[in-house]
Amino acid sequence: xxxxxxxxxxxxxxxxxxxxxxxxxxxxxxxxxxxxxxxxxxxxxxxxxxxxxxxxxxxxxxxxxxxxxxxxxxxxxxxxxxxxxxxxxxxxxxxxxxxxxx
Amino acid sequence: xxxxxxxxxxxxxxxxxxxxxxxxxxxxxxxxxxxxxxxxxxxxxxxxxxxxxxxxxxxxxxxxxxxxxxxxxxxxxxxxxxxxxxxxxxxxxxxxxxxxxxxxxxxxxxxxxxxxxxxxxxxxxxxxxxxxxxxxxxxxxxxxxxxxxxxxxxxxxxxxxxxxxxxxxxxxxxxxxxxxxxxxxxxxxxxxxxxxxxxxxxxxxxxxxxxxxxxxxxxxxxxxxxxxxxxxxxxxxxxxxxxxxxxxx
Amino acid sequence: xxxxxxxxxxxxxxxxxxxxxxxxxxxxxxxxxxxxxxxxxxxxxxxxxxxxxxxxxxxxxxxxxxxxxxxxxxxxxxxxxxxxxxxxxxxxxxxxxxxxxxxxxxxxxxxxxxxxxxxxxxxxxxxxxxxxxxxxxxxxxxxxxxxxxxxxxxxxxxxxxxxxxxxxxxxxxxxxxxxxxxxxxxxxxxxxxxxxxxxxxxxxxxxxxxxxxxxxxxxxxxxxxxxxxxxxxxxxxxxxxxxxxxxxxxxxxxxxxxxxxxxxxxxxxxxxxxxxxxxxxxxxxxxxxxxxxxxxxxxxxxxxxxxxxxxxxxxxxxxxxxxxxxxxxxxxxxxxxxxxxxxxxxxxxxxxxxxxxxxxxxxxxxxxxxxxxxxxxxxxxxxxxxxxxxxxxxxxxxxxxxxxxxxxxxxxxxxxxxxxxxxxxxxxxxxxxxxxxxxxxxxxxxxxxxxxxxxxxxxxxxxxxxxxxxxxxxxxxxxxxxxxxxxxxxxxxxxxxxxxxxxxxxxxxxxxxxxxxxxxxxxxxxxxxxxxxxxxxxxxxxxxxxxxxxxxxx
Ligand SMILES: [Cu+2]
Numbered sequence: 001x002x003x004x005x006x007x008x009x010x011x012x013x014x015x016x017x018x019x020x021x022x023x024x025x026x027x028x029x030x031x032x033x034x035x036x037x038x039x040x041x042x043x044x045x046x047x048x049x050x051x052x053x054x055x056x057x058x059x060x061x062x063x064x065x066x067x068x069x070x071x072x073x074x075x076x077x078x079x080x081x082x083x084x085x086x087x088x089x090x091x092x093x094x095x096x097x098x099x100x101x102x
Numbered sequence: 103x104x105x106x107x108x109x110x111x112x113x114x115x116x117x118x119x120x121x122x123x124x125x126x127x128x129x130x131x132x133x134x135x136x137x138x139x140x141x142x143x144x145x146x147x148x149x150x151x152x153x154x155x156x157x158x159x160x161x162x163x164x165x166x167x168x169x170x171x172x173x174x175x176x177x178x179x180x181x182x183x184x185x186x187x188x189x190x191x192x193x194x195x196x197x198x199x200x201x202x203x204x205x206x207x208x209x210x211x212x213x214x215x216x217x218x219x220x221x222x223x224x225x226x227x228x229x230x231x232x233x234x235x236x237x238x239x240x241x242x243x244x245x246x247x248x249x250x251x252x253x254x255x256x257x258x259x260x261x262x263x264x265x266x267x268x269x270x271x272x273x274x275x276x277x278x279x280x281x282x283x284x285x286x287x288x289x290x291x292x293x294x295x296x297x298x299x300x301x302x303x304x305x306x307x308x309x310x311x312x313x314x315x316x317x318x319x320x321x322x323x324x325x326x327x328x329x330x331x332x333x334x335x336x337x338x339x340x341x342x343x344x345x346x347x348x349x350x351x
Numbered sequence: 352x353x354x355x356x357x358x359x360x361x362x363x364x365x366x367x368x369x370x371x372x373x374x375x376x377x378x379x380x381x382x383x384x385x386x387x388x389x390x391x392x393x394x395x396x397x398x399x400x401x402x403x404x405x406x407x408x409x410x411x412x413x414x415x416x417x418x419x420x421x422x423x424x425x426x427x428x429x430x431x432x433x434x435x436x437x438x439x440x441x442x443x444x445x446x447x448x449x450x451x452x453x454x455x456x457x458x459x460x461x462x463x464x465x466x467x468x469x470x471x472x473x474x475x476x477x478x479x480x481x482x483x484x485x486x487x488x489x490x491x492x493x494x495x496x497x498x499x500x501x502x503x504x505x506x507x508x509x510x511x512x513x514x515x516x517x518x519x520x521x522x523x524x525x526x527x528x529x530x531x532x533x534x535x536x537x538x539x540x541x542x543x544x545x546x547x548x549x550x551x552x553x554x555x556x557x558x559x560x561x562x563x564x565x566x567x568x569x570x571x572x573x574x575x576x577x578x579x580x581x582x583x584x585x586x587x588x589x590x591x592x593x594x595x596x597x598x599x600x601x602x603x604x605x606x607x608x609x610x611x612x613x614x615x616x617x618x619x620x621x622x623x624x625x626x627x628x629x630x631x632x633x634x635x636x637x638x639x640x641x642x643x644x645x646x647x648x649x650x651x652x653x654x655x656x657x658x659x660x661x662x663x664x665x666x667x668x669x670x671x672x673x674x675x676x677x678x679x680x681x682x683x684x685x686x687x688x689x690x691x692x693x694x695x696x697x698x699x700x701x702x703x704x705x706x707x708x709x710x711x712x713x714x715x716x717x718x719x720x721x722x723x724x725x726x727x728x729x730x731x732x733x734x735x736x737x738x739x740x741x742x743x744x745x746x747x748x749x750x751x752x753x754x755x756x757x758x759x760x761x762x763x764x765x766x767x768x769x770x771x772x773x774x775x776x777x778x779x780x781x782x783x784x785x786x787x788x789x790x791x792x793x794x795x796x797x798x799x800x801x802x803x804x805x806x807x808x809x810x811x812x813x814x815x816x817x818x819x820x821x822x823x824x825x826x827x828x829x830x831x832x833x834x835x836x837x838x839x840x841x842x843x844x845x846x847x848x849x850x851x852x853x854x855x856x857x858x859x860x861x862x863x864x865x866x867x868x869x870x871x872x873x874x875x876x877x878x879x880x881x882x883x884x885x886x887x888x889x890x891x892x893x894x895x896x897x898x899x900x901x902x903x904x905x
Binding site: 071078079082085086089090092093094096097 | 603673
């Protein structure tokens with residue numbers, strides 16, 4: 001069969017997938033361990049940071065975002081932007097409703 | 103293919119594209135079709151991001167408003183079960199990646215194997231989720247008319263609360279745990295619903311893969327489903343620390 | 352110089368082309384299972400017209416009830432249901448899909464030189480989702496209706512009413528898929544399916560504005576979806592996310608609801624603005640003034656549109672600081688709309704203007720939309736908003752934008768592209784008359800409502816103090832005229848399907864690619880994929896084409 005590979009995308013080497021997998025599992029372990037330490041305000045920040053790293057790994061490698069066309073990257077970017085807009089503009093109201101109680 | 107420049111297709115070439123059996127009539131070339139499909143899938147995931155984004159907004163507000171209630175209610179969840187589920191879902195993401203890889207290398211046997219493995223991991227995940235839900239129902243932690251504040255106003259009566267070292271909450275704060283559980287069920291429920299839909303599609307793909315649907319060069323469907331499945335994984339990656347791991351120390 | 356640009360073929364010899372998208376296949380199934388964007392556009396056109404007439408009749412009932420100060424025609428709770436269903440049907444089943452799903456579906460691929468949308472199956476699914484949602488909403492209406500207002504404000508919708516909130520909410524949720532599918536399809540198509548030479552800045556402005564609206568549909572609709580799901584869950588299982596007795600915040604519902612529903616007004620108006628750009632350019636024989644500015648203003652409206660939603664909540668109890676910020680941002684969004692109006696005006700300047708029906712509607716749009724937009728600035732100003740919101744002022748404001756703006760644009764577009772869709776002309780004199788009647792009827796209906804609002808007449812009540820009656824009678828009389836204005840097109844457009852003059856390929860001598868193919872078009876749109884070798888709205892190019900044709904025929 002000499003048919004071209006339909007998707008022009010790169011085939012991801014399973015080795016990369018395994019490395020990503022190990023990093024993700026390590027991330028789960030790390031969040032759990034971190035959550036049992038008293039880090040004060042940094043507890044939730046660290047948890048979300050780890051989740052963000054994990055999510056980026058999944059998006060970039062498992063979902064091939066790194067090798068996807070620019071518009072696909074753009075749509076992810078606009079999603080993040082809109083999400084932050086939603087969070088920020090709602091917070092704008094809630095935080096200023098009661099200064100200092102947040 | 104760049105967006106801002108002229109798409110350099112030669113109109114005269116039209117005849118030569120008809121060779122690929124997978125090319126739909128509206129497209130000029132296989133690359134155009136693949137690019138369009140990939141982009142469409144990402145746009146669909148964008149809508150999913152906004153869908154869950156609404157829930158995360160709600161979570162953000164109430165977690166800050168009712169932090170003590172969220173802490174106590176979150177302690178009712180089992181980190182062990184949640185952690186196991188995290189690993190299960192991450193593993194199913196891996197097997198899905200390997201499934202896509204098998205399809206691209208046209209290995210039918212291994213494609214079916216990995217799809218079934220992915221399905222199986224999904225079943226176990228939902229099974230564990232079911233066990234967790236059942237426990238919540240039995241303790242009347244499902245929001246609604248039967249909601250019980252027992253574990254929060256009188257933590258001594260509840261071994262789980264004792265283990266977490268919870269102090270009794272004043273009634274008005276304890277009542278806010280219902281908001282937490284509303285969110286817990288809404289968020290994990292929506293996530294589970296996405297998994298159930300995904301598993302339906304998995305079954306369909308396993309069925310179709312047996313007649314070589316994806317192992318003769320036409321891998322787009324498996325790839326797009328892979329994107330969806332990874333997305334569901336990403337949602338859980340955020341749900342796990344946000345719901346299970348509030349102030350555990 | 353003649354007073355018309357219409358150029359029809361010799362009627363004694365002209366024929367509708369034998370092979371076209373309408374004659375390609377026959378039978379009901381060939382329509383219900385079609386993947387052809389043009390046929391799906393027609394399916395949408397028929398169903399949307401049905402819902403428009405339904406919503407319009409409900410509006411008639413409302414105006415009839417308001418003829419007298421007492422609630423005599425309708426009981427007060429029936430009145431609540433009637434205005435709610437009027438809003439739900441008009442917004443979710445008419446305005447949101449109106450231009451994109453009908454004219455956009457039909458013409459977007461033609462305008463960019465593609466054979467179809469990128470995802471034809473999803474396009475058909477979109478229509479089925481629309482119908483499923485629409486029928487469910489109808490069912491909810493027949494089995495008792497819903498009386499929360501189209502905004503489903505909590506805790507009213509979750510606790511205090513006992514009507515079909517769940518069914519209606521689900522109906523809107525389902526129809527949301529249709530809007531997401533359409534938007535997603537348009538975005539992919541515009542990015543990936545443009546003909547050779549069709550660069551972004553050669554796209555017709557109709558395509559730009561539909562692109563901007565599609566972005567809003569894709570980003571906004573899911574948030575509405577999850578919000579309605581939460582309301583439904585609150586009513587069914589009793590979760591406590593918006594329930595104040597359980598600690599929920601009803602205002603959070605409004606934040607999420609308006610996060611979609613403010614951008615939704617741009618989903619409704621942007622495609623209409625695209626129509627106006629096409630019509631104004633064609634009937635003044637000039638390239639749209641400041642093409643780039645008009646194109647980018649659509650995108651700017653889409654982006655700014657997401658930052659202003661809380662102007663619907665100024666009196667609801669959000670923080671004063673938030674009021675300040677949202678009020679300021681609301682002013683900003685007026686800028687790109689004004690850019691459009693000014694650029695259209697400058698397009699007209701020194702143009703060879705003719706007054707065919709689409710142009711009359713377009714003029715109506717420009718005037719009424721400007722009034723509607725300017726009164727929006729009153730409402731965006733937090734001080735005046737406190738006085739004017741929840742009165743008839745706001746009713747008049749959004750009807751000026753939506754009916755005076757969007758509906759005029761829809762009718763402009765429908766008349767403009769009717770010859771292309773059907774191959775036949777509508778009767779010009781009657782339709783010019785109908786356009787004028789609509790304009791007069793509209794002003795008589797809604798202008799008095801501005802005055803009623805400033806006098807303090809609240810919206811959403813079946814009865815009112817007797818001193819408001821005179822203006823209400825004007826309004827109701829105007830609504831009657833408006834009704835005639837809308838019924839006329841239904842009649843003569845149907846008539847024209849059989850008896851209209853043969854239109855030929857390009858009756859308006861317009862420049863868009865959709866006019867360079869036969870009417871009605873072939874199923875595959877073009878005999879061969881066109882190559883775009885000129886800028887948009889290049890009337891000199893069109894002249895040269897005509898000369899070439901004459902030369903080759905001679
Ligand atoms: Cu608004």
